Amino acid sequence: MSASRGQLITLEGGEGAGKSTVLAALETFLHEQGVDILRTREPGGTPAGEAIRAVLLDRALTLCAQSELLLMFASRAQLVDEVVAPALAAGRWVLADRFTDASYAYQGAGRGLDPGWIAELERRVVGVRPDLTLWLDLPVETGLQRARQRGGEADRIESERVEFFERVRDGYARLAAADPARVVRIDAAQSAEQVAADAVRAIRRRWFSERARA
Numbered sequence: 548m549s550a551s552r553g554q555l556i557t558l559e560g561g562e563g564a565g566k567s568t569v570l571a572a573l574e575t576f577l578h579e580q581g582v583d584i585l586r587t588r589e590p591g592g593t594p595a596g597e598a599i600r601a602v603l604l605d606r607a608l609t610l611c612a613q614s615e616l617l618l619m620f621a622s623r624a625q626l627v628d629e630v631v632a633p634a635l636a637a638g639r640w641v642l643a644d645r646f647t648d649a650s651y652a653y654q655g656a657g658r659g660l661d662p663g664w665i666a667e668l669e670r671r672v673v674g675v676r677p678d679l680t681l682w683l684d685l686p687v688e689t690g691l692q693r694a695r696q697r698g699g700e701a702d703r704i705e706s707e708r709v710e711f712f713e714r715v716r717d718g719y720a721r722l723a724a725a726d727p728a729r730v731v732r733i734d735a736a737q738s739a740e741q742v743a744a745d746a747v748r749a750i751r752r753r754w755f756s757e758r759a760r761a
């Protein structure tokens with residue numbers, strides 16, 4: 548498929564939502580459709596962004612909410628400049644593991660920062676909105692249990708309390724309610740296969756069904 552204009556698809560969700568499995572399924576499906584796809588993640592996705600990610604997730608560091616937000620946007624600015632904007636301009640599709648919605652959910656709803664300030668940063672620093680966002684939603688306790696089963700040491704943000712993750716989930720619910728055409732909720736409490744199938748269906752419906760082509 549030759550696309551003249553690239554599309555930006557983002558995956559969002561709370562802790563342990565299962566984004567990794569879904570990303571792999573989406574990448575396979577889009578390749579099968581002949582789409583030139585570039586996969587990336589946030590925070591990170593560029594050499595500078597990965598260095599910023601290490602600071603953001605370092606348990607040994609104390610960051611105030613404002614520093615956390617600005618570092619998320621520093622990483623995002625770099626990603627847009629180096630990766631996202633050039634790819635979209637070249638007609639490539641970008642599949643991103645998190646993007647600006649995560650800042651509204653985690654730093655806005657979770658940390659209590661002013662969403663107006665986040666919107667201003669989005670307007671000035673990012674300037675690009677996803678064409679489609681898949682929100683993998685599941686009860687906080689289920690996600691935390693999955694993360695515990697996966698093992699490994701929790702990073703700085705993963706070490707937050709349950710109430711923080713409840714606020715993050717509410718934040719995502721508000722984003723989905725405010726923009727239902729862009730943000731599609733996927734029931735991530737289902738089996739990994741079913742979650743991946745639902746995510747692929749959302750992409751198919753948006754771009755590859757008869758109706759989408761009409």
Ligand code: Z5A
Nearest residue numbers: 563564565566567589590619649650653693697704738739
């Ligand atoms: N963050 C932020 O605060 N503000 C921002 O603007 C941005 C990010 C961009 C790093 O992101 C942190 O940055 C993140 C949000 C914050 N902090 N938290 N918490 P990240 O996306 O790199 O990190 P993450 O959300 O912690 O990723 P994750 O834990 O790797 O989540 P995941 O990719 O969704 O999960 P997974 O690894 O695919 O699955 C977790 C486990 O569950 C694993 O063992 C799977 O095998 C299992 N699993 C997956 N799906 C299923 C199903 N369906 N059933 C049963 N078990 C399953």
